[in-house]
Amino acid sequence: MYNNILDRILETKKEELDGFQMPEPMPRSEKYSLREALSRPHHALGLIAEVKQASPSKGLFREKMNVPAIAESYEHAGADAVSVLTDRTYFHGSAENLIKVRKSVRLPVLRKDFIIDERQIEEAFRIGADAVLLIAAALEPDLLYELYLAARERGLESLVEVHRIEEAEAVLSKFTPEIMGVNNRDLKTFETKLEVTAALQGTIPEDVVLVSESGVQSAADVMYLKNHGADAALVGEVLIRAHSPREKVRELFGREVNEHAARA
Numbered sequence: 562m563y564n565n566i567l568d569r570i571l572e573t574k575k576e577e578l579d580g581f582q583m584p585e586p587m588p589r590s591e592k593y594s595l596r597e598a599l600s601r602p603h604h605a606l607g608l609i610a611e612v613k614q615a616s617p618s619k620g621l622f623r624e625k626m627n628v629p630a631i632a633e634s635y636e637h638a639g640a641d642a643v644s645v646l647t648d649r650t651y652f653h654g655s656a657e658n659l660i661k662v663r664k665s666v667r668l669p670v671l672r673k674d675f676i677i678d679e680r681q682i683e684e685a686f687r688i689g690a691d692a693v694l695l696i697a698a699a700l701e702p703d704l705l706y707e708l709y710l711a712a713r714e715r716g717l718e719s720l721v722e723v724h725r726i727e728e729a730e731a732v733l734s735k736f737t738p739e740i741m742g743v744n745n746r747d748l749k750t751f752e753t754k755l756e757v758t759a760a761l762q763g764t765i766p767e768d769v770v771l772v773s774e775s776g777v778q779s780a781a782d783v784m785y786l787k788n789h790g791a792d793a794a795l796v797g798e799v800l801i802r803a804h805s806p807r808e809k810v811r812e813l814f815g816r817e818v819n820e821h822a823a824r825a
C-alpha cells in the first residue's frame with residue numbers, strides 16, 4: 562500500500578487539510594534570516610536544533626516537553642536556528658509549539674511539516690515562522706517551485722530537502738534554492754547514513770547553504786559533516802533526549818569541533 566512512510570504521512574496530511582482552519586495572524590516580531598544565521602554560525606558547523614517530541618521510526622522521545630525551556634537552552638548553547646515539528650499525528654508536534662518557540666528565542670524559526678498546500682505557507686507566516694521546509698520527495702518540481710515562491714512572497718525562506726541526487730537535480734533544473742537540506746534518513750528503512758550528505762555535496766552548488774539532516778549522534782559526526790561539504794546540521798533526537806540539551810550541543814559542536822576546524 563505505501564512504499565514508504567512519507568506516502569502514509571502525505572495521505573493523512575491531505576485528509577487533515579480537508580478540515581483546515583486558518584489561524585489568526587500573530588503579531589509579527591522581528592524577522593530572522595535562516596540563510597544569514599547559517600552563513601555565520603556560532604560554531605565551526607551551523608546548527609539547526611529541533612523541537613520534536615516523537616517520530617514514526619522511534620516513537621516518543623519524551624513524555625513531556627517544556628518547549629520554551631528547550632528552545633532557550635538551544636539558544637544559550639549557541640544554536641543558529643530552531644526547527645519545530647508542527648505535524649501532530651506522527652510527530653506529536655503542533656502550531657502551538659512553534660508559537661511558544663517564537664516567543665522564547667531571538668533566532669530564525671523553521672516550520673518543519675509536510676507542506677503540500679499554499680494554506681500551510683500562509684499558516685506558517687501567521688504563527689511566526691521565518692522559514693518553511695519543502696520536501697522534494699513529497700512534491701512535484703512545479704508545485705515545489707510554486708510553494709517556494711508563495712513562501713518568498715510572504716518574506717519566508719525555504720529549506721528545500723532532498724534525499725538523493727535525482728531529487729536534487731530535478732529541483733536544480735527548475736531553480737536554485739538559497740538553502741538545501743540533505744536528509745540522511747532512508748524513508749523506507751529509517752536507517753541514517755551521513756555518507757548521503759557526502760554523496761550529494763558535488764551536486765549542490767557552492768553558493769547554496771547545505772544543511773545535513775538526521776542521524777547526528779556525536780562530535781565525530783559533526784566533524785565528518787564539516788569535512789564533507791555541510792555548512793550546517795539539523796539535529797533532533799540526541800538533543801531532545803539529552804538531560805541537558807545545552808550540554809549536548811556543547812559536546813557535539815563545541816570546543817573539539819571548533820579546534821579541529823581551526824586546524825583544518
Ligand SMILES: O=P(O)(O)OC[C@@H](O)[C@@H](O)c1c[nH]c2ccccc12
Nearest residue numbers: 744774775776777795796797798799
Ligand atoms: O532526529 P534526527 O535523527 O536528529 O533528525 C532530525 C531531522 O533531520 C528529522 O527530524 C527530519 C528531517 N527531515 C524531516 C522531514 C519531516 C519530519 C522530520 C524530518
